[in-house]
């Protein structure tokens with residue numbers, strides 16, 4: 001059944017050629033016990049390894065059951081070893097970290113025999129070799145003879161056609177040797193058994209046939225056989241080891257070195273711990289920041305002012321260098337800090353990047369048509385003076401809007417009965433929420449304070465320790481129409497009518513009452529109204545409607561000089577500078593009016609007209625989105641207006657809150673990235689460490705690789721075994737890292753809470769945890785894959801020889 005035809009195997013070591021086999025031709029019967037005898041170095045083992053497919057011949061042919069092996073590929077040889085050959089070695093070659101049954105099952109494991117069948121056959125084989133009572137022991141708990149029996153059982157379990165024994169009794173005492181030889185002779189009754197030995201006594205006593213080797217050639221054959229030509233009846237069943245089998249094998253191996261595995265896993269988990277903590281902290285902080293921002297900034301308005309920048313911050317910074325050099329009066333190609341002993345003239349207005357938003361009536365209409373679901377209210381800041389007169393203790397006085405912090409509160413959009421801005425954001429402390437244009441409110445601070453200047457202007461006792469609400473609620477004013485408030489003088493200019501009494505009592509004047517006292521709600525972070533008196537916008541618009549037709553406005557529209565002072569107008573555009581959060585106040589305008597003194601010169605005609613109520617155009621519009629989410633929709637709505645507009649006619653808004661959010665978000669992301677980069681270094685270190693450890697493991701398991709190969713494992717299977725090992729290590733270190741990180745979040749959170757009062761900042765998101773375990777696994781497998789490949793390439797014969 002097996003025929004060697006002129007097999008040659010030469011070794012060339014440093015130019016020295018050893019002819020291990022020098023033209024061997026021999027045939028073997030299907031059932032016989034052949035002993036190969038010969039002196040040391042005569043080529044016996046080489047011949048056995050070639051027959052067993054562990055080693056490749058240089059020339060000649062080996063024919064098995066009529067099939068030439070010349071065209072065999074690596075996988076055919078693997079299958080051949082697995083299906084056809086059983087090996088028994090001098091040094092048993094059992095895998096020590098596997099149990100006896102698993103050792104016996106190994107060949108069947110490789111060829112994918114079912115679990116139940118495998119076990120049955122293994123037990124049968126173990127019974128055949130007389131080891132039934134020892135099956136629960138580990139290989140190193142057995143005697144030499146018992147180990148060799150396990151090896152024989154393993155060789156027989158897969159029911160091979162050929163049993164190859166290389167000095168099977170070489171390591172055993174005489175009595176045990178006899179038992180083992182009896183066993184092998186028993187096997188040889190229905191198999192081809194080829195046994196290499198240097199012991200002629202054993203050979204003669206047990207073998208049916210003795211083939212003698214010398215210097216790589218056969219010098220005698222006691223019972224030659226001539227193989228008849230046969231048709232090819234040879235069939236191979238391909239081997240394949242599942243990843244699960246590889247996992248089991250590696251898991252068993254890892255179990256034998258628990259300490260080392262734990263240390264390795266811990267070391268390589270440090271990078272994971274670092275990244276997990278950074279992610280959970282930065283994520284946690286971001287959540288806190290976002291929460292703070294949505295809480296506090298949702299009632300932060302989108303602002304549109306008459307004068308604004310016509311570009312967003314990003315383009316600004318891109319262009320700032322250019323702009324700066326332009327402002328320096330030099331072209332951008334010229335240097336900063338020039339050496340010239342001269343100054344360059346430059347016109348700032350030419351380089352101004354200001355954009356004028358022209359609020360047309362259509363735009364205001366467009367704004368107010370916004371979906372009330374997105375915008376709760378809109379606030380208008382106007383520069384109109386409302387000609388306020390107050391009567392206190394029978395005495396009349398003119399009230400400066402600036403002094404009483406006069407500002408309009410945002411107008412509610414949509415349903416009449418929906419909550420007004422004031423109701424949403426302010427608690428009512430006394431009186432009632434204002435309704436209509438004749439009711440005002442006093443806004444006080446969260447500490448119930450009101451600036452002395454406001455109190456004084458209202459004619460209250462600012463020296464007193466406290467002023468009861470009632471006293472404030474009893475105050476009343478009148479807003480006097482322009483025609484009653486201003487009087488024309490003989491000089492052709494207008495002045496405030498000195499007859500307050502007549503103005504106050506005019507039937508056209510509006511009675512105004514302080515209806516309530518309000519204070520910012522505790523859960524509202526930012527409220528826009530400054531401390532002082534707040535009024536409804538409709539008061540201003542009604543006033544303006546009337547004022548547009550008033551004498552002073554008409555006179556001013558015609559005159560090229562300031563109708564109140566007789567002075568000429570300044571040409572420079574006057575832009576109020578104090579436009580902070582609570583600047584609905586008209587204070588800045590009042591300052592500009594300046595009662596005709598020097599400051600008045602800085603006022604333009606437009607500004608004065610606006611102050612007199614000639615135009616309904618607000619100075620600034622604040623839009624209050626319903627919540628943080630609807631803000632984007634509002635911006636979208638505002639952008640839509642600009643779609644078909646020229647640049648000059650476009651209306652640009654400012655979203656200060658978004659600028660802040662982007663800024664903090666960006667900083668957070670940058671910090672996180674830098675920290676992760678640092679932690680990643682430790683991941684790389686652990687990658688290298690894993691590679692080294694796997695390589696060590698490959699060295700340690702060289703023998704096992706040889707055994708697996710002898711049993712028919714493919715290169716792939718060997719790679720799989722080590723990949724499985726690093727897989728286990730990767731999953732383990734990933735899980736360990738995540739577990740440690742999770743535990744660490746508790747002390748970290750208590751430290752952070754003690755420092756910042758923010759609770760539960762560090763939060764390990766499950767998605768991060770799972771991703772990091774995956775990252776750890778993939779990285780570890782990457783680190784171990786090259787050594788695993790190296791292991792697969794190992795020469796089976798050399799691997800078996802290693803100790």
Ligand SMILES: Nc1ncnc2c1ncn2[C@@H]1O[C@H](COP(=O)(O)OP(=O)(O)OP(=O)(O)O)[C@@H](O)[C@H]1O
Nearest residue numbers: 011013018020039040041042043044045046047198
């Ligand atoms: N990998 C190798 N590289 C170089 N020479 C080798 C190699 N393997 C075997 N040889 C040589 O081939 C010859 C045959 O070796 P082989 O192991 O087959 O002898 P053997 O008859 O089995 O000897 P022993 O009874 O001592 O085991 C020896 O001279 C040996 O040195």
